Amino acid sequence: MVRRQARGERRMAELQDAAAAVFAEVGYEAATTNAIAARAGVSPGTLYQFYGNKEAIAQALADRYLEQLRSAHGALTPELAHLPLDELIDRMAGPMVAVNVANPGFKALFGRADMPEQLAAPTRAVHAAVFGRIDAVLAARRPDLPAADRARTAQVTMRLFGGLVPMIVSADEGERPALVEELKKVLRGYLGPIVG
Amino acid sequence: MVRRQARGERRMAELQDAAAAVFAEVGYEAATTNAIAARAGVSPGTLYQFYGNKEAIAQALADRYLEQLRSAHGALTPELAHLPLDELIDRMAGPMVAVNVANPGFKALFGRADMPEQLAAPTRAVHAAVFGRIDAVLAARRPDLPAADRARTAQVTMRLFGGLVPMIVSADEGERPALVEELKKVLRGYLGPIVG
DNA sequence: TTGAAACACGAGCAGTCGCTCGCATTCTAC
DNA sequence: GTAGAATGCGAGCGACTGCTCGTGTTTCAA
Incomplete structure (x- = not known):
């Protein structure tokens, strides 16, 4: 496991919430990682800081x-x-x-x-x-x-x-x-x- | 409705069969129109001769x-x-x-x-x-x-x-x-x- | 105080997709 | 036989995707 700061843990939770919302709205395939990142108020790069890919x-x-x-x-x-x-x-x-x-x-x-x-x-x-x-x-x-x-x-x-x-x-x-x-x-x- | 030759009707049936097979294998979204055309043994252009889009x-x-x-x-x-x-x-x-x-x-x-x-x-x-x-x-x-x-x-x-x-x-x-x-x-x- | 690690950015890459278009071939009505 | 419609091709466009990377900022242990 990687070293995480409190801020990081918070971001991961925010990203999960955003992903759940986007998945609920458009389904898994139609959901884009960029949309999930935007929904969480974060750049695509930040999303990939915490999750290696969409499946993760x-x-x-x-x-x-x-x-x-x-x-x-x-x-x-x-x-x-x-x-x-x-x-x-x-x-x-x-x-x-x-x-x-x-x-x-x-x-x-x-x-x-x-x-x-x-x-x-x-x-x-x-x-x-x-x-x-x-x-x-x-x-x-x-x-x-x-x-x-x-x-x-x-x-x-x-x-x-x-x-x-x-x-x-x-x-x-x-x-x-x-x-x-x-x-x-x-x-x-x-x-x-x-x-x- | 458009005028169709017998050959065209045949193609349409072949495209439907191909589409049914591809949809069954990978689902609607993952299915590509190019894959459906290839499965039917025709070019993408031919597919669009008969069906205006994937939904059709x-x-x-x-x-x-x-x-x-x-x-x-x-x-x-x-x-x-x-x-x-x-x-x-x-x-x-x-x-x-x-x-x-x-x-x-x-x-x-x-x-x-x-x-x-x-x-x-x-x-x-x-x-x-x-x-x-x-x-x-x-x-x-x-x-x-x-x-x-x-x-x-x-x-x-x-x-x-x-x-x-x-x-x-x-x-x-x-x-x-x-x-x-x-x-x-x-x-x-x-x-x-x-x-x- | 400081420096390394963690966090964050966002333009953009490589790849794929649905679909187009210019043109060649085949069929059919006359 | 021939004009014109129907059929067929396939390279490739424009848009978009998941994801990267160089760079800058924040955090925190020492």
């Missing part, structure tokens, strides 16, 4: 995103295994939606079906983390389920989030609670027969 | 996609309203999956959460067509449902397809039937309590 910025955002997800979800306690399904779904869906609403850029970056070849690593890290989380909860609830079936269920569950969360994030604020309720309906309908 | 090619693909969806689904007959839910879901999900498997490029183009500003029109056309289809089926089955609730249900259903179909398309051929079954489970679990 996305990587930093992925790290930040995972950190927020982790802290929002809290520790994975064994008690989750015996919670009523409704409550379990509340505990999973609530933080997931909240974090994504608070970070409208992340869905544009890591919720994509096609990966622009770069971004592959950060995207996979985010997906792997979410997948692992879901898989662990399923394993705690249904230890008897074959691993292959469990993985398939976790994958489908992740895609359900991936399909519905962006819709919720981009919806009017007033419509959001109703859509969150629909998300929970979907999860209950799918997971009920499996881990009910 | 995507538009042509959207039209072709909608045509395939329409013919795969057949006419919307009133009988669908009284089919058992399981069978209704088979009739909806089967063709949807089949068309997308046959056209791996379309999910990369029209299944995206973020629209690259261009592409907005073709994407909206595809979404509107699918939405209208689902909404019509829901209306036939549950005429008593308020339009707002019906629209929300249709939107969620569309997003479920949007989340799961790309997964099915990109899965190994052997794993596909199991994933299609999961898709149907999801749809039954969600739609059962509503239009069951």
